[in-house]
Amino acid sequence: MGYNRRKRFFGSIFRIKATPHKLCAVLPKKLLCCKKGDYCMNIAVAQSGGPTCAINASLVGVFRESLKEPAIDAIFGSVNGVEGIIQDHLIDLKTMIRTNEDMELLRQTPSTVLGSCRYKLPDFHEDSSVYEKIAAVLKRRKIGAFFYIGGNDSMDTVQKLSAYFKEIDLDVKVIGIPKTIDNDLCITDHTPGFGSAAKYVATTMQEIIRDSSVYSIPSVTIVEIMGRHAGWLTASSAVLHAYGEPAPHLVYVPETHFSAERFLHDVEQEMAKHKAVIVAVSEGVSVPEGVQSGLVDNFGHKYLSGIGKYLEQLVRDTFGCKVRSIELNVMQRCSSHLSSKTDIDEAEQIGAAGVQTALRGETGRVMIFRRIHNKPYTITMEPADASQIANREKFLPREFLTPAGNNISDEAMAYFLPLIQGELDLVMRGGIPVHFTIQESVLK
Amino acid sequence: MGYNRRKRFFGSIFRIKATPHKLCAVLPKKLLCCKKGDYCMNIAVAQSGGPTCAINASLVGVFRESLKEPAIDAIFGSVNGVEGIIQDHLIDLKTMIRTNEDMELLRQTPSTVLGSCRYKLPDFHEDSSVYEKIAAVLKRRKIGAFFYIGGNDSMDTVQKLSAYFKEIDLDVKVIGIPKTIDNDLCITDHTPGFGSAAKYVATTMQEIIRDSSVYSIPSVTIVEIMGRHAGWLTASSAVLHAYGEPAPHLVYVPETHFSAERFLHDVEQEMAKHKAVIVAVSEGVSVPEGVQSGLVDNFGHKYLSGIGKYLEQLVRDTFGCKVRSIELNVMQRCSSHLSSKTDIDEAEQIGAAGVQTALRGETGRVMIFRRIHNKPYTITMEPADASQIANREKFLPREFLTPAGNNISDEAMAYFLPLIQGELDLVMRGGIPVHFTIQESVLK
Incomplete structure (x- = not known):
């Protein structure tokens, strides 16, 4: 890790007018839990946007690193993202996550244990009322740093909140921890959550290939993969090529123009070569105007079926x-x-690095990965300006696609393969993985 | 295992007019590879019906057990089920599966490595032409036993072939090895393939529950599970109840009458109790006549969407x-x-037990599991008449359902839980499980 813990700078943190830590009040000065100064701070962490397998690991990263820091006292979890801050719906995570085993279970639990939201803050120059509520809650709770785990929409929140706090001179650091299975965040080499999703997609694609090739008659199997604007996840299904698997024979991503005629031509060519043709297609691949909305059920309702069903029908008809x-x-x-x-x-590591970035006094920053080597795979973590990431998308580079634009190039493999390596040593109970959960009543 | 290897009876096997085993011709009498008599036999094994995760393990069972038996010489794999016998498309499995590692990989490979078919034999009293082809191939290949791994349709083939061979006095034993994720075979306690499918369904259901409960607004998630006539697999999603998970809150199986009004009433009741309501439904649950076929795409084609999409629309509208x-x-x-x-x-064990049943001289038999205890889970394997199993289905018993018929009873847990226990120690390569495959050209 390129992260240099020695460079921490605590100065600005301690300007927060926080109450003394409970222990600080009773311990002799040299045993004070806070390294510099008389005051500790609390922190808050929230999760936002769509679920992934890795958001809870980032929460563990923030939590575990904060536990180690004498400068940090209470660790609050905000329920349902920034909505929990607005409504002062914060829970003391130390009473919820009590042991190392709890943290291990949380690492293997998908989705957001604290709940999520898709809340977009207004421009505070136009309407600052919600910002005032947030500032009031953070002050009352003595919160010195807020960590927001989310995608590019959530980084908009990081940017706006940090700018507002600067404006009102409130010393609360705001740090974004990236997450999204779509891998479409700018600046960062990749996003937490993507590697697990890619591993699932590639493994499942391999199993579907086995399942699809059992009968002697020719067949076409179309696998629809998530990704509305960027084709990263769909492209990851092609890592099987690195292991000699010819399938998926065709891969379509939103980055290239889709033509139904060209698709049918491609399928015909592959059918001449393979008994069972396998196609991977991004949900975001656009089909001719009106095709999807043309589907109606017997009540006359629009039936929004996906690109997969559309292509299935097209192949069947042709x-x-x-x-x-x-x-x-x-x-x-x-x-x-x-x-x-x-x-x-x-x-987990990028969550922990986020805590250190806040403790160094930075704000309005989003943690990113920078890839140093592919072999051996080496990354560093560093902060970047939220404004460089918020509301932007990163697309599959052209060189990751074959010249015909209907499959993934070998060049892409060096990028994808390191991200899917290794398996968790899952804690199982009676044949089922154990999840860490917080009681529904606490989250209400 | 209640299977008594000492009771083997080799007599009838050796009536086959097979050529002497290669080694038999050169080794002194007492070192003969065949224990009793001068002749060895070959065997054939085929896979049929829909894929599962366990069919290849049964193939390994037949293969590994046959390797141990000096009475068995060549082990032929029939490509695409019984079609491979008809077309004399047999491959020498010893040249394909060469090491213990190959067998381990085959155990973790889903689907049928030999290909499959859905071929139904005619009544041989009416048309014996295909039977004559089969008999000719078996005689030419010196095959003394044929093992058919499949579901209740495939057991029809076991029954018909064994009856025909008796009729023409051809000493080829025919043994059925059960498989189906549907668990709908009669007589046997359960079927290979079901436990893995149930483990996948329960684990995925737990993950979907996590994924579905992140937002603060009320929601309904409907999970459509395989099973056209029997609800075993859908019911298995409810094993999560045994671990304190309240969801799935509603479970609908084909064994009970489905009413849309009752369904909406159930959903409303659950929505009053839970923010995120989770419903499991069998694909085979029948909806009002014409509803599914009423869906048309913009070409005017019938759009066969499943029960899940239908219920989704019903909940949205209501x-x-x-x-x-x-x-x-x-x-x-x-x-x-x-x-x-x-x-x-x-x-794997039931495949091996099938080999021993053939060597005992039995034919027209299907191997079954009998459950002795739940705690500790103990089963025996034994043969049953194919006529008792072929073309029949086993349904979920009434006591496995709650009185209201919209969820699974605690009584069912004792049945389901032992079947999903334990995980394979997967061989991985670069983040992806390794599969055992046979070259496409060999299978053509």
């Missing part, structure tokens, strides 16, 4: 062969039983 | 809340990365 489509659906983002250990470990 | 449906699709039968070790071990 070739009359056996064809089916499979939507990997939410399993892509919640199958933590098949997490990438690399991903989960990195998710 | 309650206007956030709702989604998830189809677990083929992942239920091919996710061997999450196999039940109990299932895979039993699948």
Whole structure:
């Protein structure tokens, strides 16, 4: 890790007018829990946006690192993202996560244990009322740093909150911890959550290939993979090529123009070579206007079916062969039983690095990964300006696609392969992985 | 295991007019590879019906046990089920499966490595032409026993072939090795393949529950699970109750009458109690006539969408809340990365027991499991008449359902839980499980 703990700078943190830590009041000066000064601070952490397998590992990262820091007293979890701050719905995480075993279980639990939201803050120059509520809660709770684990929408919150706090001279550091299975955040090499989703997609694709090739008749199998604007996850299904698997034979991502005629031509060519043709397609691949909304049920309601079903019907109508489509659906983002250990470990580490960044006095920053080497795979973590990441998307580079634009290049493999390595040593109970949960009543 | 190896009876096997084993011709009499008599036999094994995670383990069971038996010489794999016998498309498995490592990889590979078919033999009294082809191939290949790994349709083949061979006095034993994720075979306590599918369904259901409960707004999630006529697999999703998980809150199986009004009433009741309501539904639950076929795409084609999508729309129209449906699709039968070790071990053992049954001289028999105890879980394997199993289905007993018929009873847990225990120690390469495959050209 390129992160230099010796460079920490605590100065600005201790300007917070926090109450003395409970122990600080009774311990002799040299045993004070806070290293510099008389006051400790509390922190808050929240999770936002769509679930992944790694968000809870980032929460563990923030939590475990904060436990080690004498400068940090209470660790609050905000329920349902920033909404929990607005409503002062904070829970004391030390009373919830009590042991190392709890942390291990949380690392293997998918989704957001604190709940999530898709809340977009207004521009505070136009409407500052919600900002005032947030500032009041943070002050009352003596919170010196707020960590927001989320995607590029959530980084908008990081940017706006940090700017507002500067404006009102409130010393609360705001740090973004990235997460998204879509891997579409700018600046960072990749995002926590993506590696586990990619591992699930590639493993499941391999199993679907086995399942699809059992009968002697020709067939086409279409696998619809998440990714509305960027094709990272769909592309990751092609890592199987690195192990000699010819399938998926065709891969379509939103980054290239999709033509139904070209698709049918591609399928025909592959059918001449393979008995069972396997196609990976991003949910975000656009189909001709009106095709999807043209589907209606018997009540006359619009039936929003995906690109997979559309292509299935197209192949059936054109070739009359056996064809089916499979939507990997939410399993892509919640199958933590098949997490990438690399991903989960990195998710925890970047959460911890976020704590150190706040303690160094930085704010309005988002932690990013920088890749140093592919072999051996080496990354560093560092902060970047939230404004460089918020509300932006990163797309699959052209060189990751084959010249024809209907499959993934070998060049992409060096990028994808390190991210899916390693498996968690899962804690099982009676044949099922154990999850860490917080009682529904506490979260209400 | 209640299986008594000492009771083997080799007599009838050696009536086969097979050529002497290669070694038999050169070794002194007392070192003959065949224990009794001068002749060895070859065997054939085939896989049929829909894929599961455990069919290949049963193939390993037949193969490994046959390797140990000096009475057995060549082990032929029939490509694409009984079709491979008809077309004399047999491959020498000893040249394909060469090491213990190969067998381990085959155990963790989903689907049928030899290919499959859905071929139904005619009544031989009416049309014996295909039977004559089969008999000719078996005679030419010196095959003394044929093992057919399949579901209740395949057991029809076991029954018909064994009856025909008796009729023409051809001494080829025909033994059925059960498999189906549907668990709907009669007589046997359960079927190989079911335990792994149930483990996948329960684990994925738990992950979907986590994924579905992150937002603060009320929602309904409908999970569509395989099972056209029997609800075993859908019911297995409720094993989570045994670990204190209240969800799935509602479970609908084909064994009970489905009423849309009753369903909406149930959902409303659960929504009053839970923020995120989770429903498990069998694909085979019948909806009002014409509802599914009423869906058309913009070409005017019938759009066969499943029960999940139908119920999703029904909930949306009635309650206007956030709702989604998830189809677990083929992942239920091919996710061997999450196999039940109990299932895979039993699948191998029942294949081996089938070999011993043939060597005892039995034919027209299907191997079954009999459960002796739940705690500790103990089973025996024994043969049953194929006629008792072929073309019949076993349904979920009434006592496995709650009185209201919309969930699974605690009584069912004792049945389901032992079947999902244990995990394979997967061989991984670069983050992905390794599969055993046979070259496409060999299978053509």
